[in-house]
Amino acid sequence: MSTLTIDExxxxxxxxxxxxxxxxLFVICFFSTALGGxxxxxxxxxxxxxxxxxxxxxxxxxxNAISGYINAIFIFGWAFGGFTWxxxxxxxxxxxxxxxxxxxxxxxxxxxxxxxxxxxxxxxxFFSGFGVGGVLVTSITLVSEVWPAKxxxxxxxxxxxxxPVGIFSAGLINLIVSSWRSGFLVGxxxxxxxxxxxxxxxxxxxxxxxxxxxxxRENPLNKLLSKNHRRELIVGSLTFGTMLIGLWxxxxxxxxxxxxxxxxxxxxxxxxLSMMCMGMGGLTGGFFSGWLVNLLSIRRSMVICFAVCAGMxxxxxxxxxxxxxxxxxxxxxxxLFFGASQGVLSAYIPQLFSTGIRATATGFCFNIGRxxxxxxxxxxxxxxxxxxxxxxxxxxxSLVFLIGLLVVLFGxxxxxxxxxxx
Numbered sequence: 001m002s003t004l005t006i007d008e009x010x011x012x013x014x015x016x017x018x019x020x021x022x023x024x025l026f027v028i029c030f031f032s033t034a035l036g037g038x039x040x041x042x043x044x045x046x047x048x049x050x051x052x053x054x055x056x057x058x059x060x061x062x063x064n065a066i067s068g069y070i071n072a073i074f075i076f077g078w079a080f081g082g083f084t085w086x087x088x089x090x091x092x093x094x095x096x097x098x099x100x101x102x103x104x105x106x107x108x109x110x111x112x113x114x115x116x117x118x119x120x121x122x123x124x125x126f127f128s129g130f131g132v133g134g135v136l137v138t139s140i141t142l143v144s145e146v147w148p149a150k151x152x153x154x155x156x157x158x159x160x161x162x163x164p165v166g167i168f169s170a171g172l173i174n175l176i177v178s179s180w181r182s183g184f185l186v187g188x189x190x191x192x193x194x195x196x197x198x199x200x201x202x203x204x205x206x207x208x209x210x211x212x213x214x215x216x217r218e219n220p221l222n223k224l225l226s227k228n229h230r231r232e233l234i235v236g237s238l239t240f241g242t243m244l245i246g247l248w249x250x251x252x253x254x255x256x257x258x259x260x261x262x263x264x265x266x267x268x269x270x271x272x273l274s275m276m277c278m279g280m281g282g283l284t285g286g287f288f289s290g291w292l293v294n295l296l297s298i299r300r301s302m303v304i305c306f307a308v309c310a311g312m313x314x315x316x317x318x319x320x321x322x323x324x325x326x327x328x329x330x331x332x333x334x335x336l337f338f339g340a341s342q343g344v345l346s347a348y349i350p351q352l353f354s355t356g357i358r359a360t361a362t363g364f365c366f367n368i369g370r371x372x373x374x375x376x377x378x379x380x381x382x383x384x385x386x387x388x389x390x391x392x393x394x395x396x397x398s399l400v401f402l403i404g405l406l407v408v409l410f411g412x413x414x415x416x417x418x419x420x421x422x
Contacts, residue, residue, distance in 0.1 A: 021202070022146060026155065028197050029139035030162045032102045035190045036132040037166020038173065039109045043070060043125060044252055045170055045275055046180035048259065053180070054118040066118060071252045073122050077129030079370030085134025086363020089141060094204045094359070098138040102194040105131025109187030113180065133370070137363040144350045145206040145358070157290030157343035161283045164339050167251070168279025171272045232352040233364060235407065239302065240349060241369020242404030243341050246309060249397040251278055254331070257390040261323040270323060277328050281335025282342070289343025298348050299408065305341035306405035309334060313398030317391040
Protein backbone atom coordinates (compact mmCIF):
# COMPACT_ATOMS: atom_id res chain seq x y z
CA MET A 1 0.00 0.00 0.00
CA SER A 2 1.43 3.36 -0.97
CA THR A 3 2.64 6.07 1.39
CA LEU A 4 0.71 9.34 1.57
CA THR A 5 2.41 12.69 2.11
CA ILE A 6 0.28 15.47 3.57
CA ASP A 7 1.72 18.80 4.67
CA GLU A 8 5.22 17.31 4.68
CA UNK A 9 4.16 14.51 7.04
CA UNK A 10 4.15 10.85 6.03
CA UNK A 11 0.91 9.08 6.83
CA UNK A 12 0.64 5.34 6.27
CA UNK A 13 -2.82 3.89 5.80
CA UNK A 14 -3.58 1.39 8.55
CA UNK A 15 -5.99 -1.47 8.35
CA UNK A 16 -9.41 -0.89 9.85
CA UNK A 17 -11.22 -3.83 8.31
CA UNK A 18 -10.92 -6.41 11.10
CA UNK A 19 -13.95 -7.19 13.23
CA UNK A 20 -11.94 -6.63 16.43
CA UNK A 21 -10.88 -3.15 15.39
CA UNK A 22 -14.42 -2.24 14.33
CA UNK A 23 -15.66 -3.34 17.76
CA UNK A 24 -13.14 -1.06 19.50
CA LEU A 25 -14.05 1.84 17.21
CA PHE A 26 -17.73 1.33 17.89
CA VAL A 27 -17.22 1.33 21.67
CA ILE A 28 -15.30 4.61 21.57
CA CYS A 29 -17.81 6.27 19.23
CA PHE A 30 -20.74 4.98 21.28
CA PHE A 31 -19.47 6.18 24.64
CA SER A 32 -18.25 9.54 23.33
CA THR A 33 -21.71 10.12 21.85
CA ALA A 34 -23.47 8.94 25.01
CA LEU A 35 -21.39 11.28 27.14
CA GLY A 36 -22.27 14.05 24.71
CA GLY A 37 -25.94 13.27 25.37
CA UNK A 38 -25.36 13.52 29.12
CA UNK A 39 -23.53 16.83 28.77
CA UNK A 40 -26.27 18.18 26.50
CA UNK A 41 -29.11 17.32 28.87
CA UNK A 42 -27.52 17.93 32.27
CA UNK A 43 -28.23 21.65 32.05
CA UNK A 44 -31.90 20.99 31.26
CA UNK A 45 -32.45 18.81 34.33
CA UNK A 46 -30.45 21.10 36.63
CA UNK A 47 -31.68 24.34 35.04
CA UNK A 48 -34.11 25.57 37.74
CA UNK A 49 -31.45 24.95 40.41
CA UNK A 50 -28.64 26.53 38.36
CA UNK A 51 -30.55 29.75 37.68
CA UNK A 52 -31.58 30.05 41.33
CA UNK A 53 -28.02 29.41 42.52
CA UNK A 54 -26.43 31.95 40.17
CA UNK A 55 -29.15 34.62 40.17
CA UNK A 56 -30.87 34.19 43.51
CA UNK A 57 -34.58 34.94 43.81
CA UNK A 58 -35.71 36.50 40.55
CA UNK A 59 -39.09 36.89 38.80
CA UNK A 60 -40.36 33.90 36.82
CA UNK A 61 -40.19 35.74 33.50
CA UNK A 62 -36.52 36.56 34.10
CA UNK A 63 -35.77 32.92 34.96
CA ASN A 64 -37.45 31.88 31.69
CA ALA A 65 -35.32 34.34 29.71
CA ILE A 66 -32.04 33.22 31.34
CA SER A 67 -32.95 29.56 30.87
CA GLY A 68 -33.67 30.22 27.22
CA TYR A 69 -30.30 31.91 26.72
CA ILE A 70 -28.40 29.01 28.32
CA ASN A 71 -30.19 26.37 26.25
CA ALA A 72 -29.94 28.37 23.05
CA ILE A 73 -26.23 29.17 23.36
CA PHE A 74 -25.43 25.47 23.72
CA ILE A 75 -27.24 24.67 20.48
CA PHE A 76 -25.56 27.56 18.66
CA GLY A 77 -22.21 26.12 19.78
CA TRP A 78 -23.34 22.67 18.66
CA ALA A 79 -24.28 23.96 15.20
CA PHE A 80 -21.03 25.87 14.76
CA GLY A 81 -19.00 22.92 16.05
CA GLY A 82 -20.76 20.33 13.92
CA PHE A 83 -20.01 22.21 10.73
CA THR A 84 -16.48 23.27 11.75
CA TRP A 85 -15.39 19.80 12.83
CA UNK A 86 -16.82 18.41 9.60
CA UNK A 87 -14.49 20.67 7.61
CA UNK A 88 -11.58 19.76 9.88
CA UNK A 89 -12.37 16.06 9.43
CA UNK A 90 -12.26 16.34 5.63
CA UNK A 91 -9.04 18.36 5.76
CA UNK A 92 -7.08 16.75 8.61
CA UNK A 93 -8.63 13.31 9.05
CA UNK A 94 -11.46 11.60 10.90
CA UNK A 95 -9.37 10.42 13.87
CA UNK A 96 -7.90 13.81 14.81
CA UNK A 97 -11.22 15.58 14.49
CA UNK A 98 -13.06 13.00 16.62
CA UNK A 99 -10.56 12.97 19.48
CA UNK A 100 -10.12 16.74 19.62
CA UNK A 101 -13.90 17.23 19.65
CA UNK A 102 -14.26 14.76 22.55
CA UNK A 103 -11.55 16.56 24.49
CA UNK A 104 -13.17 19.92 23.81
CA UNK A 105 -16.53 19.14 25.34
CA UNK A 106 -14.88 17.30 28.24
CA UNK A 107 -12.84 20.34 29.28
CA UNK A 108 -15.69 22.82 29.01
CA UNK A 109 -18.13 20.54 30.81
CA UNK A 110 -15.82 20.54 33.82
CA UNK A 111 -15.41 24.32 33.59
CA UNK A 112 -19.20 24.78 33.49
CA UNK A 113 -19.48 23.45 37.03
CA UNK A 114 -16.75 25.82 38.22
CA UNK A 115 -18.25 29.03 36.86
CA UNK A 116 -19.33 31.62 39.51
CA UNK A 117 -21.60 33.60 37.15
CA UNK A 118 -24.18 32.68 34.55
CA UNK A 119 -22.19 34.60 31.93
CA UNK A 120 -19.37 32.12 32.52
CA UNK A 121 -21.85 29.26 32.25
CA UNK A 122 -23.06 30.65 28.91
CA UNK A 123 -19.50 30.73 27.53
CA UNK A 124 -18.71 27.19 28.69
CA UNK A 125 -22.00 25.86 27.36
CA PHE A 126 -21.21 27.30 23.94
CA PHE A 127 -17.88 25.48 23.77
CA SER A 128 -19.33 22.30 25.27
CA GLY A 129 -21.86 22.35 22.44
CA PHE A 130 -19.03 23.05 19.99
CA GLY A 131 -17.35 19.77 20.98
CA VAL A 132 -20.54 17.69 21.15
CA GLY A 133 -21.56 18.79 17.66
CA GLY A 134 -18.19 17.68 16.33
CA VAL A 135 -18.37 14.26 17.97
CA LEU A 136 -21.77 13.48 16.45
CA VAL A 137 -20.61 14.33 12.92
CA THR A 138 -17.16 12.74 13.00
CA SER A 139 -18.24 9.52 14.74
CA ILE A 140 -21.03 8.87 12.23
CA THR A 141 -18.71 9.70 9.32
CA LEU A 142 -15.94 7.43 10.56
CA VAL A 143 -18.26 4.48 11.22
CA SER A 144 -20.00 4.91 7.85
CA GLU A 145 -16.61 4.61 6.09
CA VAL A 146 -15.32 1.63 8.05
CA TRP A 147 -18.38 -0.61 8.34
CA PRO A 148 -19.45 -3.12 5.63
CA ALA A 149 -22.45 -1.93 3.63
CA LYS A 150 -24.69 -4.90 4.52
CA UNK A 151 -24.70 -4.12 8.25
CA UNK A 152 -24.04 -0.37 8.15
CA UNK A 153 -27.63 0.82 8.69
CA UNK A 154 -28.07 -1.46 11.71
CA UNK A 155 -24.76 -0.40 13.32
CA UNK A 156 -25.44 3.31 12.77
CA UNK A 157 -28.93 2.80 14.19
CA UNK A 158 -27.44 1.23 17.31
CA UNK A 159 -24.88 4.07 17.50
CA UNK A 160 -27.74 6.55 17.40
CA UNK A 161 -29.09 5.21 20.70
CA UNK A 162 -25.96 6.45 22.45
CA UNK A 163 -27.35 9.97 22.70
CA PRO A 164 -30.61 8.82 24.37
CA VAL A 165 -28.48 6.69 26.72
CA GLY A 166 -26.79 9.95 27.67
CA ILE A 167 -30.16 11.64 28.16
CA PHE A 168 -31.22 8.79 30.46
CA SER A 169 -27.94 9.08 32.34
CA ALA A 170 -28.46 12.82 32.83
CA GLY A 171 -31.80 12.14 34.50
CA LEU A 172 -30.12 9.50 36.66
CA ILE A 173 -27.33 11.89 37.64
CA ASN A 174 -29.96 14.45 38.63
CA LEU A 175 -31.60 11.90 40.95
CA ILE A 176 -28.31 10.80 42.52
CA VAL A 177 -26.23 14.02 42.60
CA SER A 178 -28.06 16.97 44.10
CA SER A 179 -25.27 19.50 43.48
CA TRP A 180 -25.23 20.70 39.87
CA ARG A 181 -21.55 21.65 40.20
CA SER A 182 -20.61 18.10 41.16
CA GLY A 183 -22.79 16.75 38.33
CA PHE A 184 -20.73 18.57 35.70
CA LEU A 185 -17.54 16.79 36.82
CA VAL A 186 -18.71 14.04 34.46
CA GLY A 187 -16.52 15.88 31.91
CA UNK A 188 -13.52 13.95 33.28
CA UNK A 189 -14.77 10.81 31.56
CA UNK A 190 -14.67 12.06 27.93
CA UNK A 191 -11.21 13.50 28.53
CA UNK A 192 -10.00 10.04 29.54
CA UNK A 193 -11.75 8.48 26.56
CA UNK A 194 -9.99 10.86 24.15
CA UNK A 195 -6.58 9.87 25.54
CA UNK A 196 -7.37 6.17 25.13
CA UNK A 197 -8.61 6.76 21.56
CA UNK A 198 -5.36 8.54 20.64
CA UNK A 199 -3.48 5.34 21.39
CA UNK A 200 -5.65 2.74 19.66
CA UNK A 201 -7.69 4.31 16.84
CA UNK A 202 -6.55 4.35 13.19
CA UNK A 203 -7.36 6.83 10.48
CA UNK A 204 -10.09 5.98 7.98
CA UNK A 205 -8.62 4.14 4.99
CA UNK A 206 -11.24 5.74 2.74
CA UNK A 207 -10.06 9.19 3.73
CA UNK A 208 -6.35 8.28 3.44
CA UNK A 209 -6.83 6.78 -0.03
CA UNK A 210 -8.87 9.78 -1.14
CA UNK A 211 -6.23 12.25 0.06
CA UNK A 212 -3.56 10.21 -1.73
CA UNK A 213 -4.84 11.66 -5.01
CA UNK A 214 -3.50 15.17 -5.60
CA UNK A 215 -6.62 15.98 -7.62
CA UNK A 216 -8.68 15.61 -4.47
CA ARG A 217 -6.92 18.37 -2.51
CA GLU A 218 -9.53 20.97 -3.41
CA ASN A 219 -11.11 22.80 -0.46
CA PRO A 220 -14.18 20.73 0.59
CA LEU A 221 -16.18 23.94 1.03
CA ASN A 222 -15.77 24.77 -2.66
CA LYS A 223 -17.01 21.34 -3.70
CA LEU A 224 -19.83 21.41 -1.16
CA LEU A 225 -21.30 24.62 -2.57
CA SER A 226 -21.19 23.46 -6.20
CA LYS A 227 -24.48 22.94 -8.02
CA ASN A 228 -23.83 19.19 -8.15
CA HIS A 229 -24.64 18.87 -4.45
CA ARG A 230 -27.26 21.62 -4.10
CA ARG A 231 -30.34 19.42 -4.08
CA GLU A 232 -28.91 16.92 -1.58
CA LEU A 233 -27.88 19.75 0.74
CA ILE A 234 -31.31 21.38 0.69
CA VAL A 235 -33.31 18.19 1.18
CA GLY A 236 -30.93 16.78 3.79
CA SER A 237 -30.83 20.04 5.75
CA LEU A 238 -34.61 20.49 5.76
CA THR A 239 -35.29 16.91 6.78
CA PHE A 240 -32.81 16.80 9.64
CA GLY A 241 -33.44 20.42 10.66
CA THR A 242 -37.20 20.16 11.04
CA MET A 243 -36.89 17.10 13.28
CA LEU A 244 -34.26 18.90 15.37
CA ILE A 245 -36.34 22.02 15.93
CA GLY A 246 -39.21 20.03 17.39
CA LEU A 247 -36.99 17.61 19.29
CA TRP A 248 -34.84 20.24 20.99
CA UNK A 249 -37.70 22.61 21.77
CA UNK A 250 -39.47 19.72 23.47
CA UNK A 251 -36.73 18.09 25.49
CA UNK A 252 -35.00 21.36 26.43
CA UNK A 253 -38.22 22.59 28.05
CA UNK A 254 -39.83 19.28 29.02
CA UNK A 255 -38.69 19.39 32.69
CA UNK A 256 -39.97 22.96 33.06
CA UNK A 257 -43.31 21.99 31.43
CA UNK A 258 -43.63 19.07 33.85
CA UNK A 259 -42.96 21.45 36.74
CA UNK A 260 -45.71 23.78 35.46
CA UNK A 261 -48.25 20.95 35.76
CA UNK A 262 -47.40 20.38 39.42
CA UNK A 263 -48.21 23.20 41.84
CA UNK A 264 -48.26 21.54 45.26
CA UNK A 265 -44.60 20.46 45.54
CA UNK A 266 -41.17 20.63 43.90
CA UNK A 267 -41.24 18.24 40.93
CA UNK A 268 -37.59 17.12 41.01
CA UNK A 269 -38.61 13.44 40.90
CA UNK A 270 -41.08 13.95 38.06
CA UNK A 271 -38.61 16.06 36.08
CA UNK A 272 -35.91 13.42 36.39
CA LEU A 273 -38.23 10.52 35.53
CA SER A 274 -39.62 12.41 32.52
CA MET A 275 -36.14 12.85 31.07
CA MET A 276 -35.37 9.21 31.79
CA CYS A 277 -38.53 8.26 29.86
CA MET A 278 -37.37 10.46 27.01
CA GLY A 279 -34.04 8.65 27.03
CA MET A 280 -35.56 5.17 27.27
CA GLY A 281 -37.94 5.79 24.37
CA GLY A 282 -35.21 7.30 22.22
CA LEU A 283 -32.87 4.44 23.04
CA THR A 284 -35.39 1.81 21.95
CA GLY A 285 -36.36 3.64 18.77
CA GLY A 286 -32.78 4.21 17.72
CA PHE A 287 -31.78 0.62 18.42
CA PHE A 288 -34.41 -0.76 16.06
CA SER A 289 -34.09 1.99 13.42
CA GLY A 290 -31.65 0.01 11.27
CA TRP A 291 -34.01 -2.95 11.08
CA LEU A 292 -36.87 -0.54 10.35
CA VAL A 293 -34.93 0.82 7.36
CA ASN A 294 -34.14 -2.67 6.08
CA LEU A 295 -37.80 -3.65 6.44
CA LEU A 296 -39.62 -0.58 5.10
CA SER A 297 -37.00 1.55 3.26
CA ILE A 298 -35.59 4.89 4.37
CA ARG A 299 -38.41 6.99 2.91
CA ARG A 300 -41.25 5.05 4.54
CA SER A 301 -39.38 5.03 7.84
CA MET A 302 -39.02 8.81 7.78
CA VAL A 303 -42.73 9.29 6.93
CA ILE A 304 -43.75 7.23 9.96
CA CYS A 305 -41.35 9.06 12.29
CA PHE A 306 -42.53 12.56 11.31
CA ALA A 307 -46.24 11.62 11.35
CA VAL A 308 -46.12 10.01 14.80
CA CYS A 309 -44.03 12.84 16.30
CA ALA A 310 -46.59 15.39 15.08
CA GLY A 311 -49.54 13.42 16.44
CA MET A 312 -47.98 12.62 19.81
CA UNK A 313 -46.93 16.25 20.34
CA UNK A 314 -50.59 17.26 20.05
CA UNK A 315 -51.67 14.57 22.52
CA UNK A 316 -48.92 15.34 25.04
CA UNK A 317 -49.10 19.12 25.15
CA UNK A 318 -52.77 19.79 24.34
CA UNK A 319 -54.58 17.12 26.36
CA UNK A 320 -52.63 17.26 29.66
CA UNK A 321 -53.51 20.10 32.03
CA UNK A 322 -52.47 18.21 35.18
CA UNK A 323 -49.72 15.67 35.73
CA UNK A 324 -50.52 11.95 35.65
CA UNK A 325 -48.72 8.69 34.86
CA UNK A 326 -50.14 8.94 31.32
CA UNK A 327 -47.61 11.71 30.69
CA UNK A 328 -44.76 9.23 31.12
CA UNK A 329 -46.34 6.83 28.58
CA UNK A 330 -46.88 9.61 26.03
CA UNK A 331 -43.30 10.85 26.45
CA UNK A 332 -41.97 7.33 25.83
CA UNK A 333 -44.00 6.93 22.61
CA UNK A 334 -42.91 10.34 21.32
CA UNK A 335 -39.28 9.62 22.20
CA LEU A 336 -39.48 6.20 20.52
CA PHE A 337 -39.96 7.87 17.14
CA PHE A 338 -37.53 10.67 17.95
CA GLY A 339 -34.91 7.97 18.42
CA ALA A 340 -35.89 6.08 15.29
CA SER A 341 -35.69 9.27 13.21
CA GLN A 342 -32.14 9.97 14.38
CA GLY A 343 -30.98 6.48 13.42
CA VAL A 344 -32.69 6.62 10.02
CA LEU A 345 -31.37 10.08 9.17
CA SER A 346 -27.87 9.28 10.43
CA ALA A 347 -27.69 6.31 8.06
CA TYR A 348 -29.17 8.27 5.16
CA ILE A 349 -27.40 11.63 5.03
CA PRO A 350 -23.66 10.66 4.96
CA GLN A 351 -24.27 8.38 1.98
CA LEU A 352 -25.57 11.26 -0.13
CA PHE A 353 -22.03 12.63 -0.50
CA SER A 354 -18.61 11.50 -1.72
CA THR A 355 -15.63 10.88 0.60
CA GLY A 356 -13.96 14.26 0.07
CA ILE A 357 -16.93 16.26 1.35
CA ARG A 358 -18.78 13.64 3.39
CA ALA A 359 -17.99 15.04 6.84
CA THR A 360 -18.40 18.67 5.74
CA ALA A 361 -21.73 17.99 4.03
CA THR A 362 -22.99 15.81 6.89
CA GLY A 363 -21.98 18.50 9.36
CA PHE A 364 -23.85 21.07 7.28
CA CYS A 365 -27.04 18.99 7.02
CA PHE A 366 -26.93 17.99 10.69
CA ASN A 367 -26.30 21.49 11.96
CA ILE A 368 -27.67 24.24 9.73
CA GLY A 369 -31.05 23.49 11.28
CA ARG A 370 -29.58 23.93 14.77
CA UNK A 371 -29.32 27.68 14.20
CA UNK A 372 -33.09 27.79 13.82
CA UNK A 373 -33.39 25.19 16.58
CA UNK A 374 -31.53 27.41 19.03
CA UNK A 375 -33.82 30.29 18.11
CA UNK A 376 -36.87 28.09 18.67
CA UNK A 377 -35.59 26.93 22.08
CA UNK A 378 -34.95 30.56 23.04
CA UNK A 379 -38.38 31.74 21.94
CA UNK A 380 -40.24 28.96 23.73
CA UNK A 381 -39.17 30.63 26.99
CA UNK A 382 -39.71 34.16 25.75
CA UNK A 383 -43.19 33.47 24.32
CA UNK A 384 -44.59 31.31 27.12
CA UNK A 385 -46.81 34.05 28.52
CA UNK A 386 -47.86 35.23 25.04
CA UNK A 387 -48.82 31.73 23.90
CA UNK A 388 -50.65 30.83 27.10
CA UNK A 389 -48.24 28.50 28.90
CA UNK A 390 -45.48 25.99 28.20
CA UNK A 391 -47.85 23.42 26.71
CA UNK A 392 -49.13 25.79 24.05
CA UNK A 393 -45.64 27.09 23.29
CA UNK A 394 -44.21 23.59 22.84
CA UNK A 395 -47.13 22.49 20.69
CA UNK A 396 -46.74 25.52 18.39
CA UNK A 397 -43.09 24.68 17.79
CA SER A 398 -43.84 20.97 17.31
CA LEU A 399 -45.88 21.87 14.20
CA VAL A 400 -42.52 21.90 12.42
CA PHE A 401 -42.86 18.10 12.22
CA LEU A 402 -45.56 18.63 9.61
CA ILE A 403 -43.11 20.63 7.49
CA GLY A 404 -40.61 17.79 7.73
CA LEU A 405 -43.32 15.32 6.73
CA LEU A 406 -44.06 17.34 3.58
CA VAL A 407 -40.34 17.46 2.67
CA VAL A 408 -40.11 13.68 3.03
CA LEU A 409 -43.26 13.09 0.96
CA PHE A 410 -42.34 15.42 -1.90
CA GLY A 411 -38.57 15.86 -1.73
CA UNK A 412 -37.19 12.34 -1.31
CA UNK A 413 -38.36 10.61 -4.45
CA UNK A 414 -34.74 9.64 -5.23
CA UNK A 415 -33.84 8.23 -1.81
CA UNK A 416 -34.71 4.60 -2.47
CA UNK A 417 -31.73 2.29 -2.85
CA UNK A 418 -29.09 4.80 -1.79
CA UNK A 419 -25.59 3.55 -2.41
CA UNK A 420 -22.40 4.90 -0.92
CA UNK A 421 -20.52 7.13 -3.34
CA UNK A 422 -16.84 6.52 -3.85
